Amino acid sequence: MKTFKLKGLKIVSDKEKEIDTKxxxxxxxxxxxxEDDLGWLIEAYVDSSFHAYFxxxxxxxxxxxxxxxxREENDPAFxxxxxxxxxxxxxxxxxxxxxxxxxxxRKSRIEELLQEILEQGYQGASLLKKFKESI
Numbered sequence: 001m002k003t004f005k006l007k008g009l010k011i012v013s014d015k016e017k018e019i020d021t022k023x024x025x026x027x028x029x030x031x032x033x034x035e036d037d038l039g040w041l042i043e044a045y046v047d048s049s050f051h052a053y054f055x056x057x058x059x060x061x062x063x064x065x066x067x068x069x070x071r072e073e074n075d076p077a078f079x080x081x082x083x084x085x086x087x088x089x090x091x092x093x094x095x096x097x098x099x100x101x102x103x104x105x106r107k108s109r110i111e112e113l114l115q116e117i118l119e120q121g122y123q124g125a126s127l128l129k130k131f132k133e134s135i
Contacts, residue, residue: 006018008068008076009044024050025119027093031069039101041080042067048094051086062128065098078103078110080132
């Protein structure tokens with residue numbers, strides 16, 4: 001297992017045929033490469049104001065997230081994940097735990113691919129299915 005510092009996190013989603021990103025302000029976070037069939041764990045420690053947002057997307061089977069690992073100036077890594085936990089830490093903070101797999105492509109290619117798929121009219125579950133087939 002290898003553990004890294006999470007320095008930035010965005011949730012990437014489709015919204016009316018456009019790519020929409022939700023930027024999270026992190027208090028802290030970890031990225032763990034489990035080096036097994038279960039893939040990666042990403043823990044984001046954030047303000048509790050994000051609780052309603054994460055509850056609204058918790059049931060999605062697949063979320064695309066963009067994580068900056070170790071240093072903020074590093075290129076982001078893309079992951080196809082699901083939320084496996086939302087935990088209240090104290091009155092002001094929560095943590096969200098994602099589990100998934102890294103997508104081994106550069107950011108610009110991922111964005112181009114998503115835009116192409118959106119232009120083809122895919123959205124929602126069919127967008128994610130087509131994206132996974134394309135990578």
